[in-house]
Amino acid sequence: MRTKLIVGNWKMNGSRAANAALLEGIVAGLDDARAEAAVCVPAPYLQQCQDALAGTPVAWGAQDVSMHACGAYTGEICASMLAEFDCRYVIVGHSERRAYHREDSDLVARKAQAVLAEGMTPIVCVGETLAQREAGETMQVVGGQLGAVLELLAPEQVARIVVAYEPVWAIGTGRNATPDVAQDVHAGLRAQLAARNADAAPGVRILYGGSMKPENARELLARPDIDGGLIGGAALKAQDFLAIIHAA
Numbered sequence: 055m056r057t058k059l060i061v062g063n064w065k066m067n068g069s070r071a072a073n074a075a076l077l078e079g080i081v082a083g084l085d086d087a088r089a090e091a092a093v094c095v096p097a098p099y100l101q102q103c104q105d106a107l108a109g110t111p112v113a114w115g116a117q118d119v120s121m122h123a124c125g126a127y128t129g130e131i132c133a134s135m136l137a138e139f140d141c142r143y144v145i146v147g148h149s150e151r152r153a154y155h156r157e158d159s160d161l162v163a164r165k166a167q168a169v170l171a172e173g174m175t176p177i178v179c180v181g182e183t184l185a186q187r188e189a190g191e192t193m194q195v196v197g198g199q200l201g202a203v204l205e206l207l208a209p210e211q212v213a214r215i216v217v218a219y220e221p222v223w224a225i226g227t228g229r230n231a232t233p234d235v236a237q238d239v240h241a242g243l244r245a246q247l248a249a250r251n252a253d254a255a256p257g258v259r260i261l262y263g264g265s266m267k268p269e270n271a272r273e274l275l276a277r278p279d280i281d282g283g284l285i286g287g288a289a290l291k292a293q294d295f296l297a298i299i300h301a302a
C-alpha cells in the first residue's frame with residue numbers, strides 16, 4: 055500500500071516572515087492527517103525549514119540540484135549541500151526548468167542520480183505540452199522523459215524515486231487534468247516502471263501536479279495510480295495546502 059504524499063512546490067516564492075507563518079500554519083493544522091506532507095522551498099530557506107520542521111511530521115526539500123559534485127560551478131548547489139540541511143526530497147526536471155533553463159532528460163537523469171547518491175529522494179517531473187497532447191504524443195513524451203532516468207539508474211534504485219506527472223498545460227492555469235486523463239498517464243508510467251523493476255513499481259509513488267486544489271484533490275487522489283500531489287499555487291496558503299493533505 056502506497057502512503058499518499060502531498061508536496062508543496064513553493065517555486066520562487068517566499069520571504070522569511072511569510073514562510074514562518076505558512077510553516078506554522080501547516081504544522082498546526084495537520085491534526086491526525088495520514089498522508090505524508092513535504093515542502094520544497096527555495097534553497098536560501100532550507101535552514102528556516104529545518105529549524106521550523108525538524109521533529110514535525112512535515113518533511114522538506116529543494117526544487118533543483120546540480121548534476122555535479124562540489125567544485126568550480128558558480129551559482130550551482132550540489133546534492134551533498136542539500137543533504138546537510140536534511141532535505142528528504144529534491145524536485146528534478148520540473149517543466150519550468152526544462153522550459154526556461156533548457157534542461158533535457160539526460161541532465162534530469164544525472165540530477166536524479168546525484169540526489170540518490172546523497173541518500174535523498176528525487177521527485178522526477180514529467181509532462182507534455184498542450185501541442186503534444188493534441189498531437190497524441192503524451193505517452194511518447196512522458197515515456198521518453200521517464201525513460202532517460204530509468205536508463206541511468208540501477209534497477210534497484212527505481213524503488214527510491216518519486217515520479218510526478220505534471221501536464222504543462224495544467225500548471226498554474228487553473229485547468230487541471232481530469233482524473234481519468236491523469237489516471238491513464240499514471241498507469242502508463244507505472245507500467246514503464248514495472249518494465250525496469252517489476253517488484254519495485256507497485257511501491258513507487260506517482261504524484262499528479264497541475265492546478266491541484268482543495269476543490270479537485272479528492273477526486274484526483276481517489277484514482278488507483280494517483281498517489282499524491284505536487285502542489286504549486288495552493289501550497290502557498292496553509293488552509294488550501296492542509297485541505298489537500300486531508301483530502302489525501
Ligand code: PGA
Binds near residue numbers: 224
Ligand atoms: P500549480 O503548480 O499547482 O500552481 O499548477 C504545480 C507545479 O508546477 O508543481
